[in-house]
Amino acid sequence: MIQPLNGHIILTPVEEIEQMVGNIIIPDLGKERPEMGEVVAVSDTFNWNRGEWKKTELAIGDKVLIPKLGAMKITIDGQDYFICKENDILGIVKN
Numbered sequence: 001m002i003q004p005l006n007g008h009i010i011l012t013p014v015e016e017i018e019q020m021v022g023n024i025i026i027p028d029l030g031k032e033r034p035e036m037g038e039v040v041a042v043s044d045t046f047n048w049n050r051g052e053w054k055k056t057e058l059a060i061g062d063k064v065l066i067p068k069l070g071a072m073k074i075t076i077d078g079q080d081y082f083i084c085k086e087n088d089i090l091g092i093v094k095n
Contacts, residue, residue: 002081007045007056009089011037011071011082014063034065034090037082045086056086065090 004010014036039062044053058064071084 002041004041004043006043007086008043009039009058009084009086010041012040013080013082014038034067036063036065038063063093065093
């Protein structure tokens with residue numbers, strides 16, 4: 001497992017479900033959408049101006065949105081992960 005440092009978040013990609021109408025799959029090719037990921041590890045951020053640690057607002061298991069180019073995608077032992085800063089997170093997906 002990867003331990004993130006100084007405000008970084010580790011995510012696993014969440015696959016998007018294709019829409020179907022009857023037996024026809026409707027591709028979603030022309031739309032630019034953010035990526036969705038599930039938080040697997042978080043770290044606190046050090047605020048250099050105040051000289052203190054700031055707790056993250058994210059929790060393990062949260063599903064979040066990140067911009068397509070806002071995170072680094074890596075593969076470790078065959079598993080894909082995203083690594084990004086907490087500032088790159090667009091929002092938490094609530095069900």
